[in-house]
Amino acid sequence: MTLRVAMLSRWHVHANEYCNAIRNNDDADVVAIWDEIPERGSAWAKEVGVPFEGNYADLLSSNDVDAVCVVSPTNMHRDIMVEAAQAKKHIFTEKVLTTTVREAREVVAAVEANNVTFCISFPRRCLPELLYAKQAVESGLVGDITLVRIRIAHAGSSRDWLPSHFYDPVACGGGAMMDLGAHGMYLARWLAGTPKRVVSVFSNITERAVEDNAVSVIEFESGAIAVNETSFVAYPDSYSLELDGTEGGVRMLSPRDGVELRSDHVDEKGWRKIADLPSRTASPIEQWISGCVRGTAIDFGLAEAVELTELMDAAYRSQQQVSSADVEFA
Structure with missing residues (x-):
């Protein structure tokens, strides 16, 4: 099984790093890109050689996408991840999970209800x-x-x-x-x-x-x-x-x-x-890919993500x- 990942935004400074890590992993590949700024996302998709999808709902409804890598603005994390979980897409996210505890609880509820694999980046x-x-x-x-x-x-x-x-x-x-x-x-x-x-x-x-x-x-x-x-x-x-x-x-x-x-x-x-x-140990994104493909343990899951939001x-x-x-x- 190859994990088919959509990159969600090039907003974060680590977006390219995560994209390259996924593409260099034998068990995963980047298959699509979405960005809240269409021009930026379209240019990135051309660089990577994958389709750009400007409509987030359409991307989530695609049977050709198994998972998402969230590197969007932090204030978009809650909505992006709740919708991804509801679409049964596995989720990797840049820290922090959300900026409020209330939003963190909502992400946790969506991920748990839909039984998707989750990892936050604690490198x-x-x-x-x-x-x-x-x-x-x-x-x-x-x-x-x-x-x-x-x-x-x-x-x-x-x-x-x-x-x-x-x-x-x-x-x-x-x-x-x-x-x-x-x-x-x-x-x-x-x-x-x-x-x-x-x-x-x-x-x-x-x-x-x-x-x-x-x-x-x-x-x-x-x-x-x-x-x-x-x-x-x-x-x-x-x-x-x-x-x-x-x-x-x-x-x-x-x-x-x-x-x-x-x-x-x-x-x-x-x-x-x-x-x-x-x-x-294996990097967070390596752990996530293995967790999605093989069901192996992930050290940085929902509990750890929420703990960070609580402190922040x-x-x-x-x-x-x-x-x-x-x-x-x-």
Whole structure:
């Protein structure tokens, strides 16, 4: 069986990447393209060598399409995915699932009611350094987690390489935190458990319509705290992890520096570099294709997608409610 996939929009910066990944997979192929901007979609379809379908309902009614890859504006996700599920099409989506918890519930209901295979793109959960951090937590090497700090940032705004539509607050639902900060959100949830509350501080350096510099602090039911830092105005590029617990810690100051561990449960004291990291797991889109074709397990399903929306919803509500205290100077 070859999974026949329709690409839904070239709006997202990862649209080409997903399209190529599908076409390069022996079990799948791109067979059609739809786009909310017909001119953009038609041009893309010509590049790929597949038909462009301007009517979304007609695309979903086609017996030649088994599945859809959603890379549309975020504010369109709910309607696109509910309709796709109702048409019995399997769904792969770029993060985030939706910008509100209510819409997330509606997507879940449609997917479950129609028994379609679903996957959201959480690519950093596939990386060896993050897999090791999770392994260290689950094996007890760090004891009880007390702090997780994640920083993922780039210079997309300060060096002006992000597309202009990434600054549309309606289409995107937010800025740096909604986009790049999603990685830190789903990683923190994966590592530290069930969240309790979120406090956010967002700022704007380049004077766009959305935040380009952001931090969200998450308190978990266990008492652990996560600091999720993200930015479109950082010196390129920042990617770091610090995880502390009552009996040890894991850190990666950058991928080049590698992963280090210190723990009461190893003989060597102080930080030591970990040479033998877990193998990278299959990418989200590889997992999705295999899940559709063979029924294999997918690590990033509906539950994980909703958990990300829950955190993001809280992060933006915190910022909008200005639930912080201004500094009073002497």
